[in-house]
Amino acid sequence: MRGAFRTRITAFVMTVRVKSEGQTRNARMAQHLYGSIDLTEAQMAEVLDQADARGMLLEQLLLEQRLIDEDRLLPMVCELLQIDHLDAGDLNGAVLDPEAASRLSLAYLNAKAVAPLSSPDAGPQSVLMAVPGDAALCRELEFLLGRRIAPRGATRRTIRFLLSPGQGTRPSTPAPAQGESSEEAGGTPEMEGPVIRFVNEKLADSVALGASDIHFESTVSSLALRMRINGLLSRQAVDPELNPAAVLARLKVMARANVSERRLPQDARLQLPIAGRVVDFRFSSLPTQHGESIALRVLDPRALERGWADLGFAPDLIAGITRAIEKPNGLFLVTGPTGSGKTTTLYTALRHLNSPLSKIVTVEDPVEYELPGIQQVQVHEAIGLSFARVLRSILRHDPNVIMIGEIRDEETAAIACRAAQVGRMVLSTLHANSAEAAATRLGDLGVPRYLVQDVLRGVLSQSLVLRSCGGCGGTGCRDCGFTGAVERRLEARLIERF
Numbered sequence: 001m002r003g004a005f006r007t008r009i010t011a012f013v014m015t016v017r018v019k020s021e022g023q024t025r026n027a028r029m030a031q032h033l034y035g036s037i038d039l040t041e042a043q044m045a046e047v048l049d050q051a052d053a054r055g056m057l058l059e060q061l062l063l064e065q066r067l068i069d070e071d072r073l074l075p076m077v078c079e080l081l082q083i084d085h086l087d088a089g090d091l092n093g094a095v096l097d098p099e100a101a102s103r104l105s106l107a108y109l110n111a112k113a114v115a116p117l118s119s120p121d122a123g124p125q126s127v128l129m130a131v132p133g134d135a136a137l138c139r140e141l142e143f144l145l146g147r148r149i150a151p152r153g154a155t156r157r158t159i160r161f162l163l164s165p166g167q168g169t170r171p172s173t174p175a176p177a178q179g180e181s182s183e184e185a186g187g188t189p190e191m192e193g194p195v196i197r198f199v200n201e202k203l204a205d206s207v208a209l210g211a212s213d214i215h216f217e218s219t220v221s222s223l224a225l226r227m228r229i230n231g232l233l234s235r236q237a238v239d240p241e242l243n244p245a246a247v248l249a250r251l252k253v254m255a256r257a258n259v260s261e262r263r264l265p266q267d268a269r270l271q272l273p274i275a276g277r278v279v280d281f282r283f284s285s286l287p288t289q290h291g292e293s294i295a296l297r298v299l300d301p302r303a304l305e306r307g308w309a310d311l312g313f314a315p316d317l318i319a320g321i322t323r324a325i326e327k328p329n330g331l332f333l334v335t336g337p338t339g340s341g342k343t344t345t346l347y348t349a350l351r352h353l354n355s356p357l358s359k360i361v362t363v364e365d366p367v368e369y370e371l372p373g374i375q376q377v378q379v380h381e382a383i384g385l386s387f388a389r390v391l392r393s394i395l396r397h398d399p400n401v402i403m404i405g406e407i408r409d410e411e412t413a414a415i416a417c418r419a420a421q422v423g424r425m426v427l428s429t430l431h432a433n434s435a436e437a438a439a440t441r442l443g444d445l446g447v448p449r450y451l452v453q454d455v456l457r458g459v460l461s462q463s464l465v466l467r468s469c470g471g472c473g474g475t476g477c478r479d480c481g482f483t484g485a486v487e488r489r490l491e492a493r494l495i496e497r498f
Contacts, residue, residue, distance in 0.1 A: 025133070026051050026058040032080040033058075037068045057133055063276040069302075070130075070155050070275035078153035081133055085153040096162050100125060100145055106163065110201050112137060115159045116145070117152075128154035128162070156275050160201075160208035195246045198239065199254070200272070203281065205236070206298050207274050212339065213298065214281075216251065218244050218291025230485050231339060231466060244291065251294050255283040263287055269366075270296075277301055282366065299368050304347055311341070311348060312490030320494045324458030325349050325427065331420040331455045333407075335432040336462045341490070342429045343368060345462065346403055349427055350374060353401050361397060363390040364405035379405075391415040395424075404428035413445040420455040435461040435495040458496045464488035 030048045039047065051061040059077050062068050078085035086094065100116035101109060109115060113130035114137070125147050131137065132151040141149050202225065206214045211227035218224075223244035225236040252259045255268035268283040282297035308318040324332050332349075334342045347369055350360060354373055362371075365379035365387070375397075377390050387404060388411040394402055395415075407413050407428050420426045432441040438459040442452050466485040468474035474484040 029058045029077070029080060029133070033062075033073075033076055036076055037062075037072070039067065057131065059133065060131060064273075066273060066276055066278065069277055070157075073276065074130075074153050074155055077133060081151075081153075083132055083151055083153060086128060086158060094128075094162065097125070104141075104144060107197075109163055110160070111197070113156050113159050114141065115154070115162045116141075116149075124148040124150040126150050126152060128152050128159050130154065130156045130159055156204065157208035160205050194239070195242060195250050198242060199247060199250045202236065203272055203279075203296075204274050206296075207279055207300055211298055214296040216248060216294040216296075218248070218288060218293065220290055223247055230488050231464065232485060248285075248292050248294055251283065251296075252285070255281075257283060257285065262292055267366075280369070282368070297368075301369060303344055304351060304369055304371070306348070308348060308352075311344065313492060317492055317494055320458070320496060321349070321460060322352060324494075324496055325353060325425065327425060327457050329420055329423045329425055329455075330457035331417060331426045331428070332457050333428055333430045333432075333438050333459045334462065335430050335435060335438055335459060340463045342462065343405070345460065346427055346429065347371065350401070350403055353425075358400040359398060360401040360403070361394045361399040362403040362405070363387055363394065364403075375399075387412040388415055391419070395419055399424060401425045401427065406430070407442075407445070410446040413442055413447050417442070417447050417451050417455050421451070425457075426455075432461075435459040435493055458494055460492060460494050462490060462492040465491050 026048055030044055034041070034044050047061055047065070047067070048058060050056075051058045054061070056064075059073055062073060063070055075085050095118045097116040097118040104114075104116065115128040117126040117128060119126050125141075125145055127141060127149045129137070129151045130153075132153045138149060138151055202214065205211075206227055209227060209229055211229050212231075213228040215226045215228075215233070216223060217226070222240060223238050223242065225238050226233045227236055228234075249259050251257075251270075252266075252268075254272075255270040257266045257268040264287065266283070266285045270281050270283055271278050272281065273279075277300075279301065280299040282299060284295045284297075286293045286295070308321070309315075313321070324330075334345050336342050350362070350371060354360060354371065356373070359375070360373075361375045361377065363377045363379060365381075367376045367378045370376065377394070379385055379387055379390060387406075387408070391402070391404065391412065392415060402416075402419055402424050404412065404416055404426065405428070407416055407430050416426050416428060430438055430441055432438045436459075438461075439449075439452050439456065442456075443449055466488050469477060469484055469486045471477050472484065476484045
């Protein structure tokens, strides 16, 4: 099948006469990608036709339709183009060229997803590009920079990381580049364009930087923006010309919250396609003395693609966890402080157990990630849909596995233990200071000790410990985003017998 498709595409490339350069190039790209991505011959041919009809590059349409993740697609594109590909984890020596960045303007770099790099020689300007196959953009960059360029592939996440505060020299007063409209440069007097662009860029930046939360906060005279990266809040640059109320209103519109309500807290959710995948943001607004504060929890689905080892669990710990959760019934608990990754661990456990042979139902507040093949229920206390009420209904739905977002009261604890006793595997989180304290905590919630010993299959306690940056010793440098810390290390302990 693959050989036939390659033959058909090759014949198309060789016999085309009136086709444009872009269309012929798309056919070569289709031939190169076919078999490496999850598309049938008919689907690839359809996408190829759509790209040609719209005058788009094939890889851009694949990302737009979310048929492949950017991290998977870009290396294959660079392979065909025979150019370098820069991984996000290999930024050593990659420094933004301050002169070229100022000449192009920060707004232009973000809008085009490009980053000119400093180079010690006088050869072509090395430029990171999220779409390195865009020949028109390459010609435009050569015209604006006044020299030849050497394109290199990099994801938008990598490029935004380089353009983010502290990662390189950023142009201080971005002026419109030659051939760029004033609106693209962010200098339009109409605030709608800059506000939308600013919000989209910051949401994309949060994913690029691996932030867990974004905080938009009204102050006396302006808007403050901070992101929580590796557990630490890091202040981000905000254009002082932006109207804080307009930024907050834009976030409410995206989350479908009540824009006119500024006196009461609101909870909502918004989605944004970033790098070929849909990223969820959990929205929460809070009225403050100077306006409103909006916090967004970043829920990147890539977190669910990581296995046990990727999360930092040692092999013997992985064996113990899987041994506990694969039992036909019982209760498995995860404990740890806020932000220690308990929910991610539970979702990883659900992915491990997910099978057409098992029915899995979750009750969460709120549902953070959507898991195909799993029935997920969101608690809604305002209408009486509590953890306990949902759990009583779940037991009548013949589940094999039940996941409870958190055991927080006596009734939920009692129903969870009863379900674990009658043939269900129940997974949940519990606020306790250690694995040993989990059994005591269940006793405090009214569960008899004999029942705890009967149903408890394992308790995993985990925490994320900051590691000081080796490059600066914790004082702050470019490599750590001037936080003094690098990625956190997981510390976990499992108890299987009680």
